[in-house]
Amino acid sequence: MDGQQYQLAAEAFRSLRTNLQYAALGSPLRILTVTAAGPDEGKSFITANLAVAMAQGGTRVLAVGADLRRPALHRAFGLDYRVGLTSVLMGRMSLEEAVRHTEPWGVDVLPSGPLPPNPAELLGSRQMAALLEEMKQRWELVLLDTPPVVALSDAALLAARSDGVLLVVTAYQTPRDVVVAARRQLEQVGARILGVVLNRVRPSESGRYHYYYYYYSRDGSSAESPRDGRWSHAERPSASLAGRATGVMADRIPGGRDA
Amino acid sequence: MAIGRGDGLVDIHHHLLPGLDDGPRDWGQALELAREAVRAGIRTVVATPHVRPGQPGQPTRAAVVEMVDELRSRLASEGIELEVLAGAEVYPVPDLPRWLAGGSGASWDLGQGSQIRYLLLDLPFDRLPPNFDRLIFEVALTGVTPIIAHPERNRQLAERPQLLIPLVEQGVVLQVTAGSLVGAFGREAQHASMWLVRRGLARVVATDAHDVVRRSPLAMREAYRYLSRHVGVAMAEHLCSRWPLEVARGEPLSAAPPMDGAAPAQARPTGVRGLARGLRAWWQRMASSF
Numbered sequence: 001m002d003g004q005q006y007q008l009a010a011e012a013f014r015s016l017r018t019n020l021q022y023a024a025l026g027s028p029l030r031i032l033t034v035t036a037a038g039p040d041e042g043k044s045f046i047t048a049n050l051a052v053a054m055a056q057g058g059t060r061v062l063a064v065g066a067d068l069r070r071p072a073l074h075r076a077f078g079l080d081y082r083v084g085l086t087s088v089l090m091g092r093m094s095l096e097e098a099v100r101h102t103e104p105w106g107v108d109v110l111p112s113g114p115l116p117p118n119p120a121e122l123l124g125s126r127q128m129a130a131l132l133e134e135m136k137q138r139w140e141l142v143l144l145d146t147p148p149v150v151a152l153s154d155a156a157l158l159a160a161r162s163d164g165v166l167l168v169v170t171a172y173q174t175p176r177d178v179v180v181a182a183r184r185q186l187e188q189v190g191a192r193i194l195g196v197v198l199n200r201v202r203p204s205e206s207g208r209y210h211y212y213y214y215y216y217s218r219d220g221s222s223a224e225s226p227r228d229g230r231w232s233h234a235e236r237p238s239a240s241l242a243g244r245a246t247g248v249m250a251d252r253i254p255g256g257r258d259a
Numbered sequence: 260m261a262i263g264r265g266d267g268l269v270d271i272h273h274h275l276l277p278g279l280d281d282g283p284r285d286w287g288q289a290l291e292l293a294r295e296a297v298r299a300g301i302r303t304v305v306a307t308p309h310v311r312p313g314q315p316g317q318p319t320r321a322a323v324v325e326m327v328d329e330l331r332s333r334l335a336s337e338g339i340e341l342e343v344l345a346g347a348e349v350y351p352v353p354d355l356p357r358w359l360a361g362g363s364g365a366s367w368d369l370g371q372g373s374q375i376r377y378l379l380l381d382l383p384f385d386r387l388p389p390n391f392d393r394l395i396f397e398v399a400l401t402g403v404t405p406i407i408a409h410p411e412r413n414r415q416l417a418e419r420p421q422l423l424i425p426l427v428e429q430g431v432v433l434q435v436t437a438g439s440l441v442g443a444f445g446r447e448a449q450h451a452s453m454w455l456v457r458r459g460l461a462r463v464v465a466t467d468a469h470d471v472v473r474r475s476p477l478a479m480r481e482a483y484r485y486l487s488r489h490v491g492v493a494m495a496e497h498l499c500s501r502w503p504l505e506v507a508r509g510e511p512l513s514a515a516p517p518m519d520g521a522a523p524a525q526a527r528p529t530g531v532r533g534l535a536r537g538l539r540a541w542w543q544r545m546a547s548s549f
Contacts, residue, residue, distance in 0.1 A: 038534060038537070039537060039538065069428075081397065082402070082430070083402070086396075086400065087400055090397075090400055092401075114396055114399030114427065114429070114430065115396070115430060116396045117392035117395075117429070118393075123358070150538070151538070151541075151545065170534075173533075175534060175535065178534070178535075178538070238301070255466070
């Protein structure tokens with residue numbers, strides 16, 4: 001990704017942050033579920049970057065790896081997933097023991113922990129409800145990275161307990177009926193869909209994007225072949241987060257600290 | 260002390276200690292086994308006697324460490340260049356998580372004082388124990404990464420190795436036995452073990468050596484050659500040397516190398532059809548894990 005594209009990406013996350021703040025006007029937004037219609041739409045990437053953008057706007061943020069099927073959030077921050085959410089839910093350790101503070105980004109991260117055989121049961125448990133309450137007390141914003149909403153109940157369970165949901169959709173790829181099904185499932189549990197993030201928009205079209213059009217790519221080629229640029233395939237995507245992206249976000253977002 | 264020199268084969272499942280289980284009966288047989296291991300190109304062995312947690316008369320960690328020390332000095336005086344580490348092959352009793360959390364078992368890891376530790380788990384030969392995925396989860400919660408020993412020799416898993424996919428997705432490491440790969444345990448075990456290798460599910464090859472006749476360490480060399488021929492030298496080295504060395508050191512496993520002779524990567528359908536197909540495949544994987 002070249003410098004201009006980084007700026008586009010950083011700009012996209014910054015306006016995503018602003019739009020969320022507008023969307024949440026009138027009712028508090030403390031727990032936000034990030035989900036996708038289908039697999040591989042890049043929601044962990046979105047979650048991680050949104051968390052960084054929020055933290056750099058001065059919000060105390062906790063990013064939670066609540067995808068207990070194919071965890072990816074930890075990779076964005078260069079963490080190990082083996083200690084985390086499930087360790088806390090199963091009473092093996094306390095929340096503060098499991099949460100990692102990521103220094104360069106100012107984001108607190110709770111990775112998934114060991115993967116259970118029964119994710120939905122665990123995420124729908126009373127312990128999870130209590131844990132979300134505890135998180136709400138201690139962080140201003142809790143971002144939940146969840147599995148895709150279609151075909152699995154995990155995300156819907158968490159969405160029902162959240163103040164809002166962001167739905168990640170891959171541009172030009174996710175079929176309309178899949179997105180519609182996702183929306184229906186979320187609405188059935190009474191979730192409040194705050195917006196849709198359109199991922200992997202082609203740069204050539206980004207010139208005329210508006211609020212909900214965001215572009216990202218690791219190497220600029222994702223638009224043509226979704227797999228090449230698939231961010232979660234990188235060995236340690238955190239390198240890109242840590243290096244240039246954060247630089248862009250930290251340095252070039254106007255009013256980053258006091259927004 | 261740094262473990263392993265980075266060259267030679269590494270064997271993390273080997274019944275090398277005498278008198279503890281169905282391995283060698285005395286020091287003479289143990290030394291014979293060690294010589295055979297060196298002849299097979301093995302440089303590092305984790306000695307893994309059977310341990311059944313909670314049963315009376317089981318070897319303790321201290322006893323195993325003491326025997327490993329004695330074996331080291333005997334190897335030195337015989338001039339046998341083989342590095343030996345203390346480990347165990349633990350039977351997955353229902354009580355295992357509690358045993359591990361209780362501290363008595365925590366030291367049974369294969370790793371040597373590093374963050375990620377591994378625990379070699381035996382399997383019954385007929386079927387997976389009920390609620391095995393639950394047990395694996397509870398073991399992982401204690402902080403160790405479970406390694407399943409020779410799944411291809413379990414009758415149920417040899418017939419349906421795809422049952423292992425959800426376990427691997429849960430983070431389990433699969434160890435296939437060298438003899439299985441070269442056909443020493445029959446066609447079914449060979450097919451299943453090669454299926455696991457080709458799918459990238461198996462990460463470690465080990466001898467499970469008990470003696471120099473039937474379950475000999477020499478199988479390691481044959482397996483290494485066999486794998487080099489069928490899946491490429493890079494993959495063979497990872498399976499027989501690099502990954503087991505990382506296990507012995509208690510390090511996370513490095514990324515998989517390219518594999519020769521793998522099914523040619525098919526052009527992935529894109530667009531609506533591609534996504535629908537991806538969703539379907541993914542949903543089937545999910546459904547099979549419930």
